[in-house]
Each structure stands twice: as structure tokens, then as C-alpha cells.
Amino acid sequence: MRTTAQKFVVCLKNTGYEVSLEPRKIYQTLPDPDAARHRQIRVIDESGEDYLYPARYFSPIELPQPIRKAVMTFRLCPRKNRLTTA
Secondary structure, eight states, X not given: OOOOOOEEEEEOOOXXXXXXXXXXXXXXXXXXXXXXXXXXXXXXOTTSSEEEEEGGXXXXXXXXXXXXXXXXXXXXXXXXXXXXXX
């Protein structure tokens, strides 16, 4: 079984999505070829859910393994609206 590496982006702007996105924050993305054809990207946002956003609002980044591991260790706990360990 093949696994897909986690992809990350940094938010460049949040116009119209101020509640859901924070500029300069790192977000995890999910593959969505249909969204890409429409110049959108599927991002796990502040709610902990994945939504489509304009791709131009983000830039892809490569994270060193220790940082990648740290980012993947935490996730948003929607009921408590705070980060918790996975």
C-alpha cells in the first residue's frame, strides 16, 4: 500500500476568510485534483475541517522532518477550540 506524504502550505492572505484563515500560518492540505483544476486548494482550516480556498492565498512549503513531526502531532480539538495532542 502506498501512502501519500502530507503537504503543507503557508497562508499569504485571508481576505474574505478572516475567521477561517490566519496569514503566515502553516496549514495541511488534502489532495483534490478537481479543486486544482478550478485554481482552488483543499486546506484543513481553523475549524479543523477541510474546505476549498483560492490557491493564490497560499504558497507550498517543505518542512524539515522534525518540524513536520511536531506539526502532525497536534490537531485542533473542535469542541474545546484548542490544540490537543493526537
